[in-house]
Amino acid sequence: MTKRNLPLLTACLILLIAMVVGACSNAADSNNEGGNATNAPSEATNSPSNEGTGNADKAAFPRTVDSAGGEKVTIDAQPKRVALVHWGLTQELMNFDLDSIAITLPFTEKQSFLGTEVYKPYVAQYDDVVVVGENTQVNLEALLQYDPDVILAGSATNKDIADQLKQIAPTVFIDEEQTNVWTDWQGVMTQFGAIFGLEDNVKTKIDEASAQVEQAKQQLSGVEGKVAYLQVRDKSIWLQGTAYSGDYYEPLGLTPPKEAEGEGVELTLEGLSAINPDHIFLGYFNYNDKSLAALSDEWEQSEVWKKLKAVQSNQVYAIDGELAFGYGPISRINGTDAIVAALKK
Numbered sequence: 001m002t003k004r005n006l007p008l009l010t011a012c013l014i015l016l017i018a019m020v021v022g023a024c025s026n027a028a029d030s031n032n033e034g035g036n037a038t039n040a041p042s043e044a045t046n047s048p049s050n051e052g053t054g055n056a057d058k059a060a061f062p063r064t065v066d067s068a069g070g071e072k073v074t075i076d077a078q079p080k081r082v083a084l085v086h087w088g089l090t091q092e093l094m095n096f097d098l099d100s101i102a103i104t105l106p107f108t109e110k111q112s113f114l115g116t117e118v119y120k121p122y123v124a125q126y127d128d129v130v131v132v133g134e135n136t137q138v139n140l141e142a143l144l145q146y147d148p149d150v151i152l153a154g155s156a157t158n159k160d161i162a163d164q165l166k167q168i169a170p171t172v173f174i175d176e177e178q179t180n181v182w183t184d185w186q187g188v189m190t191q192f193g194a195i196f197g198l199e200d201n202v203k204t205k206i207d208e209a210s211a212q213v214e215q216a217k218q219q220l221s222g223v224e225g226k227v228a229y230l231q232v233r234d235k236s237i238w239l240q241g242t243a244y245s246g247d248y249y250e251p252l253g254l255t256p257p258k259e260a261e262g263e264g265v266e267l268t269l270e271g272l273s274a275i276n277p278d279h280i281f282l283g284y285f286n287y288n289d290k291s292l293a294a295l296s297d298e299w300e301q302s303e304v305w306k307k308l309k310a311v312q313s314n315q316v317y318a319i320d321g322e323l324a325f326g327y328g329p330i331s332r333i334n335g336t337d338a339i340v341a342a343l344k345k
C-alpha cells in the first residue's frame with residue numbers, strides 16, 4: 001500500500017491549530033478546580049494505587065525522608081519494588097500495597113510462615129515475594145539481583161552491611177534506638193508509610209487495629225483472675241512478659257501474674273505451680289507441625305500439672321504461639337482473635 005503525504009502547508013496548519021486548541025484547553029483547566037481528572041497534573045501518576053485513601057498530595061515524589069544517624073535519603077519515585085533486610089519487620093511491610101517485595105526470614109524458608117493459611121492472603125497480593133536472607137544473614141548477591149527501588153534496614157540489626165546496602169539502592173535505616181521495633185509496630189508502619197507515600201493507608205490500619213482491641217476488651221470484660229501466656233518449645237517453656245506481650249494484658253483488660261512483669265521468665269513445672277494462674281494459654285511453636293516435640297506434653301502427665309487451678313477449672317487454651325507471639329500487626333490481630341475466642345467459651 002502506498003502512503004499519501006499531505007502537502008507541507010496543510011500539515012503545518014493542522015499542527016498550528018492543534019497547538020492553539022491545546023493551549024486554550026490547558027488554560028481553562030487551570031482555572032477550573034472541578035476540571036476533568038484526565039487533565040490533572042502529571043504528579044498524579046505518583047499517587048498510590050489504594051483507591052479512596054486520600055494520598056494524592058502526600059504521595060508526591062521525589063521526597064526526602066529521615067534515616068538513622070541524622071541522614072537524609074531522597075526517594076525519586078514512589079517505590080514499587082521494596083527490599084526489607086530486617087527479619088523482624090516483615091509483618092509491617094506486608095500491610096502495604098506494593099508490586100513486589102524482598103524479605104529476610106526469621107528461620108529457614110522451609111520453616112517460614114509464608115505458606116501458612118494466615119499469610120497466604122498477604123503473600124498473594126504481590127507479583128513476587130523474594131527471600132534474600134535468613135535472620136541477620138543477608139544474601140547481598142540475591143539482593144542485588146532483585147534490583148529494589150529502595151531498601152529498608154535496621155540501624156543495629158544491619159549496621160555491619162550498611163555500606164554494601166547503600167551501593168545497591170537508596171537505603172533507609174530505621175533507628176532502633178529511637179523506635180522499639182519489636183513492640184511498636186505502629187511506629188514502624190508510620191515510618192514505612194512516609195517512605196512509600198502511603199501515610200493515610202497507615203492511619204487506616206492503625207485505627208482498624210485500635211477498634212478491634214477496644215471491641216475485644218468489651219467482650220472480655222467478665223474475665224476474672226490472672227492470665228498467663230506460655231511460649232511452649234520442645235525443651236523449654238517461657239512465661240511471656242509484658243515487655244513483649246503487653247498488648248495481650250492491659251489493653252484487653254486482663255491481669256498478668258506479677259512474674260510476667262517485664263521480659264518474663266523461663267519456667268519449670270514447679271515454678272508454674274507456684275504462680276498458679278487462673279487461665280493458661282499454651283502458645284505452641286509446634287502448632288502447625290505436631291511431629292515436633294512440645295515440653296508441655298510431658299508436664300501434662302504430672303500430678304503437679306493436674307492440680308493447677310486452670311487445669312481443674314478447664315481454663316487451659318491452645319493457641320499458635322509462633323503466630324501470636326510474633327512481632328507486628330498480623331501477629332497481634334490474630335493473637336487477639338485467638339484470645340477472645342478462647343475466653344468467650
